[in-house]
Amino acid sequence: MDSLLATFVKALLLAAALLGAFAYMTLIERRLLGRMQHRHGPNRTGPFGLLQPIADALKSVFKEDIIVSKADKFVYVLAPLISITFALSAFGAIPGGPAGSLFGYDPWVLDLDIGLLYVLAVTSIGVYGIFLGGWAANSKYALLGSLRSSAQIISYELGLGLSVLSVIMIAGTLNLREIVEMGIWGVSPLLWPPLAIAFGAFVISAIAEVNRTPFDLPEAEQEIVAGYLTEYSGLKWALYQMAEYVNMMTAAAFISTLFLGGYRGPAFLDQWIPGISEWPIVWLVAKMAIFMFLFIWLRATLPRLRYDQLMRFGWLYLFEVALGATLLTGAVIAFVL
Amino acid sequence: MVTFAILASVAVIGALGVVLLRQPIHAALSLVGTLLTLAVLFVTLQAHFLAAIQVIVYGGAIMVLFLFVIMLLNIEHERKEVQPWLRWAAYGVGLVAATGLIVGAMLDPRQAPDHAVVRDTLQGGHPRLIAEVLYGEFMLAFQLVGVLLLTGMVGAVALVQRPRPQRTSAMIDERRKERASDALEAGGR
Numbered sequence A: 001m002d003s004l005l006a007t008f009v010k011a012l013l014l015a016a017a018l019l020g021a022f023a024y025m026t027l028i029e030r031r032l033l034g035r036m037q038h039r040h041g042p043n044r045t046g047p048f049g050l051l052q053p054i055a056d057a058l059k060s061v062f063k064e065d066i067i068v069s070k071a072d073k074f075v076y077v078l079a080p081l082i083s084i085t086f087a088l089s090a091f092g093a094i095p096g097g098p099a100g101s102l103f104g105y106d107p108w109v110l111d112l113d114i115g116l117l118y119v120l121a122v123t124s125i126g127v128y129g130i131f132l133g134g135w136a137a138n139s140k141y142a143l144l145g146s147l148r149s150s151a152q153i154i155s156y157e158l159g160l161g162l163s164v165l166s167v168i169m170i171a172g173t174l175n176l177r178e179i180v181e182m183g184i185w186g187v188s189p190l191l192w193p194p195l196a197i198a199f200g201a202f203v204i205s206a207i208a209e210v211n212r213t214p215f216d217l218p219e220a221e222q223e224i225v226a227g228y229l230t231e232y233s234g235l236k237w238a239l240y241q242m243a244e245y246v247n248m249m250t251a252a253a254f255i256s257t258l259f260l261g262g263y264r265g266p267a268f269l270d271q272w273i274p275g276i277s278e279w280p281i282v283w284l285v286a287k288m289a290i291f292m293f294l295f296i297w298l299r300a301t302l303p304r305l306r307y308d309q310l311m312r313f314g315w316l317y318l319f320e321v322a323l324g325a326t327l328l329t330g331a332v333i334a335f336v337l
Numbered sequence B: 001m002v003t004f005a006i007l008a009s010v011a012v013i014g015a016l017g018v019v020l021l022r023q024p025i026h027a028a029l030s031l032v033g034t035l036l037t038l039a040v041l042f043v044t045l046q047a048h049f050l051a052a053i054q055v056i057v058y059g060g061a062i063m064v065l066f067l068f069v070i071m072l073l074n075i076e077h078e079r080k081e082v083q084p085w086l087r088w089a090a091y092g093v094g095l096v097a098a099t100g101l102i103v104g105a106m107l108d109p110r111q112a113p114d115h116a117v118v119r120d121t122l123q124g125g126h127p128r129l130i131a132e133v134l135y136g137e138f139m140l141a142f143q144l145v146g147v148l149l150l151t152g153m154v155g156a157v158a159l160v161q162r163p164r165p166q167r168t169s170a171m172i173d174e175r176r177k178e179r180a181s182d183a184l185e186a187g188g189r
Helices: A004-036 A052-062 A073-093 A115-136 A140-171 A176-182 A189-209 A234-259 A267-271 A282-301 A307-336 B002-020 B024-044 B048-073 B084-107 B115-125 B127-137 B139-160 B169-188
Strands: none
Touching (some): A004 A073, A004 A234, A004 A282, A073 A115, A073 A234, A115 A140, A115 A176, A115 A234, A115 B024, A140 A189, A176 A234, A189 A234, B048 B127
16 A cells, blocks of 8 residues: 555546547547548648647637537536546556556555446546536537437446456456456356457447447537537537547556456566566556557447447347346356356 | 534535525536435445445436436426415425434434444445345345336336327228229229
């Protein structure tokens, strides 16, 4: 356990790192999308467009901050703050390395026995940001966006929760660090099929939870302008963007932690560089990068689902598949092992 | 104790807001605040599991559905004038209930357990302990609650289902005529 001061400093550093990563993720995303769509993307501001995020940030700060006259002012201002606060606090429970590996400090902010539930709980409160923002703006497009987002997030939370159950049953703990340390794939090869199904279902639900293509209906720009974002501008709009990207990063880290061994690196590398698989943060970031790339790749590849397709997919397929994986895991644990 | 006093007053203020705020969305938000404050109270008792469940179930699911329904029905302009006597009756009933509660709490000879005792009993609100009680001692009650919820859900679906359009004999006749004329046209060609 670290002192309170160390925890505070780590929390500040984590928030700064997440926001810095957000700024450069926007650049990486636009450059990658450019490549995938045979165009350049932003490459004029600095070498490789590296100064673009700074220019964007300055633009957001100096833009006029419009508060719609018919808006519910209190909720209108509160909503983006809810989004960013809960997005930033969710990441704190995800472990970045073995205990004491970060210059003698623990590479996490919170080590909770219920770390897994904490992440789920905090991210589920984050939906209020989108939901209230859309309502407070007092515009039909924004309201439609917020209604869609709440229905979508509630529906896909089922798939998310059910696919996590397999991991919890195998690991027997809700502590994320212990889940990583025990290595759920090493328990028995018989558990691989249900775990693989749960992994797939979890990744799909996580993409829906962070409102990314093909599940980006809350801000479907061809149908409802920009959904909940329609009436937001300047800094508040930037806060929503931050929250979206931070949520993506949390989702990527959460998937890696639950299913892919989190902060642990491949052990065979140790024969060349001793101790490399124990390095903090490096491996988690590497695994997160794979999923961030996947999210961007999907955005360039898939068209958006229609609303009824989204609901049918969530309730009739994803839910059942995740439930099946849970039952299969339970059956294997109860009858075979 | 100071923490408890602050949290308890925030929770009570939130609860008052649910009743007193005119805008339904604000009232619902106030309720969210109360529920989250309760979760923090659980955390101060080291019952982390209960706190997380409180946030996930009430904050993340139930209240979102509440807000969803309020937004969908858009009831903000429905402000009916209530009968004056009804208002006074409500005040009276509220007053009596509050007095009863306070007097009951004062007369109760049992001492409220110490903070430390509560914390030790909860044992960190560990999921395993809760599971043992829930799936052991209260297994039947747990299952019955599940059946109750299912019944409620089926009832809700039954309530919102539209009646099937009745086929009247006039409609059938009309369709038969249409079909006959279609056949004539096809034959004429």
